[in-house]
Amino acid sequence: MMRIDIITIFPKMFAPILNESIIKRAQNKNKVKIYIHNLRDYTQDKHRKVDDRPFGGGSGMVMRPESIFRAVEALKPKSKIILLSPQGKRLNQKIAKRLSGCKHLILICGHYEGIDERVRRYLADEEISIGDYILTGGELPAIVLVDCLIRLIPGVLGDKNSLNFESFEGNLLEYPQYTRPANFRGMKVPKVLLSGNHKKIQEWRKQEAVKITNRKRPDLLKGCIYRGVKNG
Ligand SMILES: C[S@@+](CC[C@H](N)C(=O)[O-])C[C@H]1O[C@@H](n2cnc3c(N)ncnc32)[C@H](O)[C@@H]1O
Structure with a gap:
């Protein structure tokens, strides 16, 4: 303890x-x-x-x-x-x-x-x-x-996965998160997240994380291999 x-x-x-x-x-x-x-x-x-x-x-x-x-x-x-x-x-x-x-x-x-x-x-x-x-x-x-x-002490956060991919892990900011409803006043959740295809979802999240980091905090990516991914 x-x-x-x-x-x-x-x-x-x-x-x-x-x-x-x-x-x-x-x-x-x-x-x-x-x-x-x-x-x-x-x-x-x-x-x-x-x-x-x-x-x-x-x-x-x-x-x-x-x-x-x-x-x-x-x-x-x-x-x-x-x-x-x-x-x-x-x-x-x-x-x-x-x-x-x-x-x-x-x-x-x-x-x-x-x-x-x-x-x-x-x-x-x-x-x-x-x-x-x-x-x-x-x-x-x-x-x-x-x-x-x-919150970083093992066992403190209820969900073991909550620490798996957070902003600053691997020098990236976190990918965008969505929850219900899938369509809120015409603002729709990206289709891939509703696809049930976990591999595709993982890829999309990684790409989004790199894009967001490039856009908001390029300093985090200095000397990092992710720099090649196109800004979105
Ligand atoms: C008004 S500050 C003293 C600032 C000091 N005169 C200076 O110029 O470095 C009073 C106390 O607040 C705390 N403090 C103020 N800003 C801080 C910061 N950005 N990070 C950590 N502690 C801070 C420190 O414990 C500090 O001793």
């Missing part, structure tokens, strides 16, 4: 997401256990202060290192410590897959102007960003990370 500990100054932000849908089921099925820790519980002063003014001046407040080190040290050993940070490696499906294989992750959520550099340099094993934009805190990034790696 995987274990994820999240260190935050806003523990209440997590409950609505973690107690719903697939993430909730994954916990009930004992595929993952998620623990939320209030950083203020690891402070040692009576005001439970977690931030301070930056040395050298400048705007905003910076998170102090002591309580973050203390919280992580209470949760180790043998864990991967991840700092959510806009400076980190940009999260993608490959990173999510690698992390979904870890036994224990500790996620540190920053806030304010950021975190004392010593946390980044001497405590975190890895920094992860969820994109090139700035959020007010690391809570949403932690939720994004947890959501995308939990």
Whole structure:
């Protein structure tokens, strides 16, 4: 079973997401256990202060290192410590897959102007960003990370096939999906999908995936053998 500990100054932000849908089921099925820790519980002063003014001046407040080190040290050993940070490696499906294989992750959520550099340099094993934009805190990034790696843990998704062909598998975006009705206000489902011919359906899906990727995200196909397929 995987274990994820999240260190935050806003523990209440997590409950609505973690107690719903697939993430909730994954916990009930004992595929993952998620623990939320209030950083203020690891402070040692009576005001439970977690931030301070930056040395050298400048705007905003910076998170102090002591309580973050203390919280992580209470949760180790043998864990991967991840700092959510806009400076980190940009999260993608490959990173999510690698992390979904870890036994224990500790996620540190920053806030304010950021975190004392010593946390980044001497405590975190890895920094992860969820994109090139700035959020007010690391809570949403932690939720994004947890959501995308939990669904990759074997046995979490009900249908084993749901992971077989998804966007980014083999550097392709997913083929178009259709469901009932076959004709909706004159907008018809491609005939091949109604043919019952599985080989043809597979071929069509592959071709569509390549076309869509060529059109929407040609960067994914760089150096890839699928480039020859005509754009549609
Ligand atoms: C307002 S941000 C600090 C930004 C910092 N001043 C900078 O320029 O890098 C506060 C916290 O939100 C989190 N955060 C913000 N944007 C993020 C992103 N794109 N990916 C991951 N974490 C992010 C980080 O934990 C960060 O410490």
